[in-house]
Amino acid sequence: MGPSAFIGQPAANQEDYWIAKGLLQSIGMVGADPWKGVPMPPRRPPPELYRFESxxxxxxxxxxxxxxxxxxxxxxxxxxxxxxxxxxxxxxxxxxxxxxxxxxxxxxxxxxxxxxxxxxxxxxxxxxxxxxxxxxxxxxxxxxxxxxxxxxxxxxxxxxxxxxxxxxxxxxxxxxxxxxxxxxxxxxxxxxxxxxxxxxxxxxxxxxxxxxxxxxxxxxxxxxxxxxxxxxxxxxxxxxxxxxxxxxxxxxxxxxxxxxxxxxxxxxxxxxxxxxxxxxxxxxxxxxxxxxxxxxxxxxxxxxxxxxxxxxxxxxxxxxxxxFNSIKGSLRSYSFTGASSRNTAPRSGPSSEAGFIVSG
CATH class of the missing domain: 1.20.1070 (Rhopdopsin 7-helix transmembrane proteins)
Known part of the structure; x- marks a missing residue:
């Protein structure tokens, strides 16, 4: 079976024919000849105006x-x-x-x-x-x-x-x-x-x-x-x-x-x-x-x-x-206790707000 034709052109093979017939039926053109193709708008512009777009x-x-x-x-x-x-x-x-x-x-x-x-x-x-x-x-x-x-x-x-x-x-x-x-x-x-x-x-x-x-x-x-x-x-x-x-x-x-x-x-x-x-x-x-x-x-x-x-x-x-709590706790520890006390500063745990959302 050869390559398929573009929509609007005559059907190129038997499968194109069946697809064209199905398309014609879907747009109410039951009596149209599928071999002649499906005239679905828009029509292809003339060669001098045609420009491929995608x-x-x-x-x-x-x-x-x-x-x-x-x-x-x-x-x-x-x-x-x-x-x-x-x-x-x-x-x-x-x-x-x-x-x-x-x-x-x-x-x-x-x-x-x-x-x-x-x-x-x-x-x-x-x-x-x-x-x-x-x-x-x-x-x-x-x-x-x-x-x-x-x-x-x-x-x-x-x-x-x-x-x-x-x-x-x-x-x-x-x-x-x-x-x-x-x-x-x-x-x-x-x-x-x-x-x-x-x-x-x-x-x-x-x-x-x-x-x-x-x-x-x-x-x-x-x-x-x-x-x-x-x-x-x-x-x-x-x-x-x-x-x-x-x-x-x-x-x-x-x-x-x-x-x-x-x-x-x-x-x-x-x-x-x-x-x-x-x-x-x-x-x-x-x-x-x-x-x-x-x-x-x-x-x-x-x-x-x-x-x-x-x-x-x-x-x-x-x-x-x-x-946020972790960053805030680290900055607070650095600002008020100094770099030397960072190891002994209490770690900030999860807030009750976060716990609520996490536990559902």
Whole structure:
């Protein structure tokens, strides 16, 4: 089988034909001849105006930075939980392992889309074979994203349960209700993603869709599913931040601890903003989607990275407190007792604030 043709050009081989047929069906051109190609906008400029453009380097850089942050933050948090005698392993840490694996899978699949699926290019610079790969991986990525978000929120809820254990059973009921909502939120993307089309495989494989005697049918409204998932995502962000603020206000602890914890979870507003921006960015994908969806990718990365950071910062903040106390103790010892007395000066231990966050 020879090389694949670019989208918009006539199909170069039999597999191009099936992919083109599947694409034509998806845009409502059921009666069009697949051998003539798919007239998807924008059209290729004339040779004298054509200039190759690609956002692939920018996408690769964004993926690399996000993955580095995810790995550094999460492994440091899990390392503290696993190897420190002062820190108890909890449900939030177990859930974080799943959240981390899913969140890291999303940009990894993004790199595969760039490498093999033509992501970041104009549609007229993408071959039929490349778009088939992009469609297959992209359909899986859409499910993975929401699974990662759901497990991140579950981990945050589980951490909040450690705090609400110091208040009342009512708050535990509230958080278990939120946890149940997140379980449903984790199931819905799988259901919507798999059963969006009838037959389900047509959602992922354009060749399979093109070989069907009758075009695949839309089993679930794609706009309804999108608004449902993003609505739950945004609403749960608001509820988590709101409930956390109320619980934090009622807890008996120093204002220094309250301020630090509040600032940590206020960082979660980035996730809320990213979810809204992600939804707005979808409106630009009607024309030249592989070129224009870079904004959507950027906000998705912000959402996942900020979510993992928020879930891990309460644990990581203990490192900052211990380091600050250690530096402050060393400077105080040097200033008031002199260099000769440094060996006999009392060592500064962890503060009660750090102990609270570390022990959960």
């Amino acid at each position: 956002r692939a380097p920018t996408l690769v850089t964004a993926y690399a930075i996000s993955m580095t942050l995810m790995i550094t933050i999460t492994l440091t948090r899990l390392g503290l939980r696993a190897f420190s005698k002062r820190i108890r392993w909890g449900l939030d840490d177990t859930l974080m392992i799943f959240a981390f694996a899913l969140a890291l899978t999303w940009p990894a699949l993004g790199l595969a889309c760039v490498t093999y699926g033509g992501d970041g290019k104009h549609m007229y610079d993408v071959t039929y074979q490349q778009y088939r790969v992009f469609k297959y991986i992209g359909s899986i990525r859409s499910i993975i994203f929401y699974e990662a978000v759901a497990f991140i929120k579950m981990s945050i809820i589980a951490f909040n349960m450690r705090l609400t254990g110091l208040t009342s059973r009512r708050w535990m009921i509230v958080h278990w209700t939120l946890m149940s909502l997140m379980v449903v939120f984790a199931i819905l993307p799988i259901f919507f993603g798999v059963f969006l089309l009838d037959p389900p495989r047509a959602r992922f494989d354009l060749v399979f869709a093109g070989k069907l005697d009758t075009p695949p049918k839309m089993a679930i409204d794609i706009f309804a599913t999108s608004y449902t998932l993003i609505g739950i995502h945004v609403t749960s962000d608001v509820l988590l931040l709101g409930f956390f603020g109320i619980v934090l206000w009622k807890l008996q602890m120093s204002w220094a601890i309250k301020l630090r914890l509040f600032l940590v979870f206020a960082f979660g507003a980035l996730s809320f903003a990213a979810a809204v921006k992600w939804q707005l960015a979808q409106k630009t994908l009607k024309v030249d989607p592989l070129w224009h969806h870079s904004n959507q990718i950027a906000w998705s990365l912000v959402d996942l990275t900020a979510g993992l950071t928020v879930a891990s910062l309460p644990v990581l903040s203990s490192l900052f407190v211990l380091a």
